[in-house]
Amino acid sequence: MKKEKVLIIGSGPAGYTAAIYASRAGLNPILISGLEPGGQLTITTEVENFPGFENPIQGPWLMEQMKKQASAYGTRIINDYVISVDFQKDIHKIKTEKEMFLSHTVIIATGAKAKWLNIEGEEKFRGYGVSACATCDGFFYKNKDVAVVGGGNTAAEEALFLSNLCKKVILIHRRDKLRAEKILQKRLFEKKNIKFIWNSTVEKILGKNDEKIISSIIVSNVQNKSEQEIKLDGFFVAIGHSPTTDIFLNKLEMDSEGYIFTDADSTKTSIEGVFAAGDVTDKVYRQAVTAAGMGCMGALEAESFLTKKKII
Ligand SMILES: Cc1cc2nc3c(=O)[nH]c(=O)nc-3n(C[C@H](O)[C@H](O)[C@H](O)COP(=O)(O)OP(=O)(O)OC[C@H]3O[C@@H](n4cnc5c(N)ncnc54)[C@H](O)[C@@H]3O)c2cc1C
Secondary structure, eight states, X not given: OOEEEEEEEOOSHHHHHHHHHHHHTTOOOEEEOOSSTTGGGGGOSEEOOSTTOSSOEEXXXXXXXXXXXXXXXXXXXXXXXXXXXXXXXXXXXXXXXXXXXXXXXXXXXXXXXXXXXXXXXXXXXXXXXXXXXXXXXXXXXXXXXXXXXXSSHHHHHHHHHHHTTSSEEEEEOSSSSOOSOHHHHHHHHHOTTEEEEOSEEEEEEEEXXXXXXXXXXXEEETTTOOEEEEEOSEEEEOSOEEESOGGGTTTSOBOTTOOBOOOTTSOBOSSTTEEEOGGGTOSSOOOHHHHHHHHHHHHHHHHHHHHHTTOO
């Protein structure tokens, strides 16, 4: 069976950027797209923070450009998904639903997914008032009223970020205290425009008449079961993310949440020749541009590995 030099798993910004660099380096990479070709940005509308564009661009359009660029330099894009991996010392076996590949290096760029509340209205208004990323969407709510759900570091950071842009931020948590680090809690409590609703869950998200935009949420107190309607412009779910790493379980070192460990300032994983880039390894920044940056690093590190091993 033919041995590939570079095989990339995932077609988000990390995967396509790795593909652009690896193909321009003459490594003739294969990229397996997965079930969500283009990755997370294909489920959003306007992107305003990817460098190079004066006006907002559409997420799916941006990913289509990355795909075209990767193809133009010779990446072989395969519409399939990986079902298992066998990382060996010298060669790695990658099994997709339809085929089997052997490759000297693998770049894992399988991304992550935001956790959602799965309540009424959440899916309907996603991208129309409902978001899981304040850094991405906060700007659309400048001087408006928003709510954030969650009690950990993510929720605290999202609320703090939004408090610098929005008129009012309501932090809703199902317990009577936050899990977030004490320093973040201190900053939250010091902010005059952040209000708290404790011991409460959000039951549903309501929209403005027939318009596809949110108008309010129904919040229920878990102790006395009382309900209240809160009018707002934006609703941020901040209950965490899950990296897409099920197929790598027990094959690579990961943290307790399933994020793949990489060496400091590197995309090198615990297995030689296997690299991880983007949201699959990054629980801090989670941006298209940082994922793309790590994709670039992954390809450069794969190239240097192949050179050292005298494969190229
Ligand atoms: C609604 C929304 C809006 C956002 N807005 C912005 C924004 O405005 N600006 C910004 O910078 N960031 C934004 N983000 C964050 C940004 O989308 C992510 O940080 C970025 O997409 C991460 O890129 P990635 O390449 O690491 O992974 P992803 O984009 O998550 O892509 C993962 C890829 O892996 C593939 N895959 C998974 N499992 C397998 C498998 N078994 N086999 C093969 N392939 C597999 C998937 O099909 C997918 O193609 C937003 C995210 C969301 C959800």
